Amino acid sequence: MSAQQEVKQSAAYLAQFRVWRGDPDGGGLEDFKVEVNEGEVVLDIIHRLQATQAPDLAVRWNCKAGKCGSCSAEINGRPRLMCMTRMSVFGRDETITITPMRAFPVVRDLVTDVSFNYTKAREVPSFVPPAGVAPGEYRMRQEDVNRSQEFRKCIECFLCQNTCHVVRDHEENKGAFAGPRFLMRIAELDMHPLDAAPASGLDRKATAQDEHGLGYCNITKCCTEVCPENIKITDNALIPLKERAADRKYDPLVWLGNKIRRRE
Template identity: 90%
Template sequence: MSAYEAHFRVWRGDQDGGGLKDFHVEVNDGEVVLDIVHRLQATQAPDLAVRWNCKAGKCGSCSAEVNGRPRLLCMTRMSVFERSETITITPLRAFPVVRDLVTDVSFNYTKAREVPSFVPPEGLGPGEYRMWQEDVGRSQEFRKCIECFLCQDTCHVVRDFEENKESFAGPRFLMRVAELDMHPLDAAAETGLDRKSTAQEEHGLGYCNITKCCTEVCPEQIKITDNALIPLKERAADRKYDPLVWLGNKIRRRGQ
């Protein structure tokens, strides 16, 4: 296929406001949207701000919205669009704009710090951990996360309700809680930390209504909803509402 000219609309502006600007730019075989953004910088808009790093779909830096869908610019091939289609690129809607396609994603780092880290088992030192692969298989999937925050951006709890951000960690960090809760060596419970309870009471698990929009945009194909959020909800509900668990807790407290 030969080169052709595509119509792009790119959001330009900052925290004080902005709007979509039209560009016509050359597209060549095999290119991705980030290639076109770089060509725009080189030929028509040298001050266009965009965040990127690896250009290989592994750093999560070039997150933006293409035709309204959260995507990685470096993993979105131009071949998925019709030649006659207008391609609109906008910044992640859930986070404050810094300039052009760059947003302030510090909300996510704040939430990351609120999740208590792995608690090593007492008596085991570095290099002494031993686990069966079948015991770590479920949570190992979540380690593929590149922290592009597309799941955070598309989650309507964060995207549509700014006031929820204080009490809701979002799918990426609820997945982190689920990962730690599934970890065969995490000794949080021995220190009095109930990860299932904190997921519900401190990280807003109850806000999630499992629409699976986070799973749909994940570039690593992590099944965030089915393999992390739903199982975490089930364990949190068992912990809170199962009568046998309630009775066991009552007996334990009485015996202390």
């Protein structure tokens, strides 16, 4: 055996994993010991577990590069992407627990039904093009482009939706609350200098408050903390949207201005 092979062999170790197995009718955690090699991520270990011990383990994944958002799960209770969680962040004697996202119904094992999010996406009115301006003629300041570009980095892993306690701990809120991912989308459109929603009679601030549950958000920043793209969801989207919604509803000068514009 070469020295290089000896080093590689010594770097490998057996890790203790607890993985949730089950379906909508119930399930529980099962213990496994799985080989870990240097430089691997949690998704590598899940794949090895499928290949060697649990071929029927259900897990959703696609790109393995932190860009598709498919492999969302909870690792030791924290919502993470399995493909972006390195094994080196855990101690060799640490038991690593993998469970499905808690806010959504289980399909099987680590796969959850995230269709709630697509329903909410369809409820957000899309961009309204400005009248008299062709798509190739849109002009924006660079600072406005940069502001929207941050929100466009979202890979729709739905970790922010999963960790938000408004839906995570209160199933009954799902009908009235869009969640941070889609409130961020509303904020992006409301900040867009070319969005002609007001001219079409659509008040995005009003719909955010009245139809999408903006008032349920109490800005704990848990959504920002789990975002794998490091989007400042709370500071750059939700808080500004709340401020504009409050101005529209309670600021007397804004109220008077709206009255005058409606009269005109």
